[in-house]
Amino acid sequence: MFSIWEQETVLAPVDVAIAGGGFAGFWTAFHLRRRYPKARIALLEKELLPMGASTRNAGFACFGSLGELVADEAELGTEGMQRLVEIRYKGLRQIEKWFEPKCIDLDWCGGYELFPPGSVSKEKLEHDLDHINSTLKDITGKRRSFRNATGRIHRFRFGGTEHMVFNRLEGALHSGKLAALLLRTLQATGVQWMPGVAVTGFVEKNDTVEIQTAAGFQLNARNLVVANNTAAASLLPGISVTPARGQVLLTSPINDLRWSGTFHADEGYYYFRNLGNRVLLGGARNKAFDAERTDERVTTSLIQDELERFLDEVVLPGKKNTYSIEHRWSGIMGMGEEKGPVVRAVRPNVFAAVALGGIGVAVAPEAGKRISKMIQL
Numbered sequence: 001m002f003s004i005w006e007q008e009t010v011l012a013p014v015d016v017a018i019a020g021g022g023f024a025g026f027w028t029a030f031h032l033r034r035r036y037p038k039a040r041i042a043l044l045e046k047e048l049l050p051m052g053a054s055t056r057n058a059g060f061a062c063f064g065s066l067g068e069l070v071a072d073e074a075e076l077g078t079e080g081m082q083r084l085v086e087i088r089y090k091g092l093r094q095i096e097k098w099f100e101p102k103c104i105d106l107d108w109c110g111g112y113e114l115f116p117p118g119s120v121s122k123e124k125l126e127h128d129l130d131h132i133n134s135t136l137k138d139i140t141g142k143r144r145s146f147r148n149a150t151g152r153i154h155r156f157r158f159g160g161t162e163h164m165v166f167n168r169l170e171g172a173l174h175s176g177k178l179a180a181l182l183l184r185t186l187q188a189t190g191v192q193w194m195p196g197v198a199v200t201g202f203v204e205k206n207d208t209v210e211i212q213t214a215a216g217f218q219l220n221a222r223n224l225v226v227a228n229n230t231a232a233a234s235l236l237p238g239i240s241v242t243p244a245r246g247q248v249l250l251t252s253p254i255n256d257l258r259w260s261g262t263f264h265a266d267e268g269y270y271y272f273r274n275l276g277n278r279v280l281l282g283g284a285r286n287k288a289f290d291a292e293r294t295d296e297r298v299t300t301s302l303i304q305d306e307l308e309r310f311l312d313e314v315v316l317p318g319k320k321n322t323y324s325i326e327h328r329w330s331g332i333m334g335m336g337e338e339k340g341p342v343v344r345a346v347r348p349n350v351f352a353a354v355a356l357g358g359i360g361v362a363v364a365p366e367a368g369k370r371i372s373k374m375i376q377l
Contacts, residue, residue, distance in 0.1 A: 021045025056331025
């Protein structure tokens with residue numbers, strides 16, 4: 001039984017309940033608060049921390065490497081690829097607009113992509129550069145988002161790399177600091193933060209959504225936004241979200257690290273960056289797609305061994321005995337049936353912002369903005 005004080009404050013009806021306290025939920029609440037300054041908004045997060053992918057990623061501020069976008073265009077068509085880039089690029093610009101870069105360690109250092117020998121000819125690479133640059137011009141406003149940077153390979157001392165491309169519009173950030181700053185900002189505006197509360201179901205009654213929770217109480221809301229990939233599978237049967245585990249490792253400090261920035265390889269399936277003078281490396285999910293379609297937050301020897309091989313042969317050739325692996329972790333991404341995110345009204349008062357495709361840092365700000373415009377209070 002709850003007291004009258006609890007029923008009239010913490011458990012009082014809200015205008016919008018958001019199931020999911022990761023970036024998708026945070027940015028939805030952020031834009032809702034801007035549109036509706038007096039609305040009652042509650043953020044329900046099943047964990048004590050947002051432990052999906054929001055604070056367990058590699059801290060990239062990116063919208064897609066050249067190789068990834070070429071593959072996306074082949075699969076989705078030009079307009080489909082452009083839609084992906086647009087929501088990501090707009091999301092990155094929002095982060096820059098709303099928060100001081102120094103508060104979240106945001107550094108527009110640029111992003112590189114490594115191509116191994118024989119993967120692409122010089123002629124094909126130049127064609128792809130010209131084509132993708134032209135295709136993205138109206139989105140980025142830049143004539144040349146990508147450029148050939150093969151001449152820098154020797155300076156960086158990478159192994160197993162024949163070509164390299166540079167994208168000056170990408171960078172890195174501290175995703176933990178971004179999540180913490182978003183949460184502080186929301187709480188300061190009166191958004192109710194409810195950690196440790198899992199949404200287990202809901203019933204629509206007239207103009208109200210009656211939300212059931214594993215915490216033993218119900219919450220009435222005028223609108224429900226599902227922004228949690230795991231919850232979407234049970235709450236929204238018509239939406240398919242497949243978990244995808246991303247594994248990461250972090251080295252000890254490395255003397256004479258010759259490069260800084262963010263880097264991709266193999267259509268974005270491998271990604272690494274410097275964290276000071278340490279190397280943060282993640283990916284290799286394409287080596288075991290079936291095994292990595294899981295929501296278990298553990299690391300595996302198969303993927304970690306592959307990451308160490310890539311680290312030794314490509315990122316830090318000849319330095320194997322000069323560093324150790326200090327930290328390993330994994331995060332769970334959400335993938336939809338299509339590569340783009342699921343951002344839409346499911347029913348008149350129920351909305352979905354899920355399946356951000358492993359690039360939620362960039363997608364979530366724009367996804368949250370679009371959801372906020374769908375909700376009428």
